[in-house]
Amino acid sequence: xxxxxxxxxxxxxxxxxxxxxxxxxxxxxxxxxxxxxxxxxxxxxxxxxxxxxxxxxxxxxxxxxxxxxxxxxxxxxxxxxxxxxxxxxxxxxxxxxxxxxxxxxxxxxxxxxxxxxxxxxxxxxxxxxxxxxxxxxxxxxxxx
Numbered sequence: 192x193x194x195x196x197x198x199x200x201x202x203x204x205x206x207x208x209x210x211x212x213x214x215x216x217x218x219x220x221x222x223x224x225x226x227x228x229x230x231x232x233x234x235x236x237x238x239x240x241x242x243x244x245x246x247x248x249x250x251x252x253x254x255x256x257x258x259x260x261x262x263x264x265x266x267x268x269x270x271x272x273x274x275x276x277x278x279x280x281x282x283x284x285x286x287x288x289x290x291x292x293x294x295x296x297x298x299x300x301x302x303x304x305x306x307x308x309x310x311x312x313x314x315x316x317x318x319x320x321x322x323x324x325x326x327x328x329x330x331x332x333x334x335x
Contacts, residue, residue: 242286245278246320259322260306262331264299271295273324277314289320 194200206212248256263273275294280287298307304316 240284242281242284243288244286245318248320256319256322258331259327260299260319262327263296263322263324266326266330267296269326271324271326273322273326275308275314275319276321278318278320280318291321 263271272293272295274291276289276291278287279290292312294308294310294312296306297309299305300307306314306316306319308314
């Protein structure tokens with residue numbers, strides 16, 4: 192009895208002239224698990240990421256902050272390093288977070304209500320939450 196594959200069993204393996212054979216890495220990757228929901232994990236982690244709401248300052252806090260800023264601006268020629276706390280708006284969703292950093296003011300734009308720092312940071316005056324530093328305690332009266 193002859194097997195129906197006897198004619199082709201000893202033929203050489205066909206190699207396509209149009210399509211080169213897969214490399215070992217490509218061949219193995221075709222058997223890797225399929226991710227039907229590509230990006231799903233990123234979306235879940237982004238949704239779970241918490242943001243803070245911006246706190247509105249009362250009039251007394253705004254006055255204290257304004258006096259502190261004026262004190263720093265009056266002494267810009269001394270290049271004072273101050274600790275600034277400001278609200279940083281989240282780029283992807285509502286809310287944001289409060290950031291505190293030691294910085295030096297380069298310039299204040301009263302028309303645009305922007306503070307430009309020497310490191311390139313730009314802070315909107317409405318986002319400013321607190322200013323602290325030696326320059327303030329040295330020059331500002333104790334009532335504030």
